[in-house]
Amino acid sequence: MSTQDQFPQPYSALVIGAGAGIGAATASLLAGRGVAVTVADRDADAAETVAREIREAGGTAHGVAADVTDEASVRAAVDAAVARDGALHAVVNSAGIQGPLGTPSHEVEVADFERTLAVNLTAGLVIARAVVPHFLERGYGRIAHVASIAGKEGNPNMIGYSASKAGLIGMVKAQGKEYASHGITVNAVAPAVIRTPFLDTQPQDVLDYMFAKIPMGRAGTVDEVAEMLAFMVSPACSFTTGFTFDLSGGRATY
């Protein structure tokens, strides 16, 4: 099977949070496999830059501005993808923020906590509201969210991040069951630390601490996450829904 065979033609995907990191890598990988990609990000310039790079590499991509905390903008991105590509088959949600870092719970401002929930958790509802009606019409759809090992294990002093990702894992379980008999799957992936530019800013002792928890002794790569997300939004991921896939170098074997 060539990688192109992973997706029937035509196949259209919306990747949100695709202006950088995991989302950008996923948009590029999908486009390289023949998927028409709508590259969405709250940073419109970043989205357009990624879309242009994909087009220059021979793929089909369009950049749009969409903020997962702004329902109208997410609906507009979905409608644009449907109008341009004739249909939408899949959504990858890689938009996320870390929220308050290094702060014990009793010092976290409620507003900062709620902002983290809005981007990392409520977005799962906003996206479902925008995209599921299209999927129900066709009797087919794939939704894949990027959660985090923080949602499984709880990272201390990252209460907003940990709680929002745990909530997302719960939301995926519920939505997976809701749409299981409609050809629609809803899954997530829970990566441990992934090598992005952010990691290059961390002191070596912090990296050593992080990697010591990972049996493979290293960070994952954005390409490894993209590969799993591509499977999750492909037709081949047909008997798994409501599930959070592990991507942690052996750290979380549950």
Ligand SMILES: NC(=O)c1ccc[n+]([C@@H]2O[C@H](COP(=O)([O-])OP(=O)(O)OC[C@H]3O[C@@H](n4cnc5c(N)ncnc54)[C@H](O)[C@@H]3O)[C@@H](O)[C@H]2O)c1
């Ligand atoms: N990098 C890691 O180690 C790691 C590990 C586990 C989980 N994750 C998760 O993976 C996802 C992507 O992380 P990344 O490392 O690629 O981050 P990143 O910061 O490189 O990319 C995130 C992208 O999301 C966009 N974004 C942020 N808020 C948005 C919003 N409200 N609406 C639309 N777009 C928005 C940003 O502009 C950015 O382009 C996040 O959900 C993150 O929590 C990352």
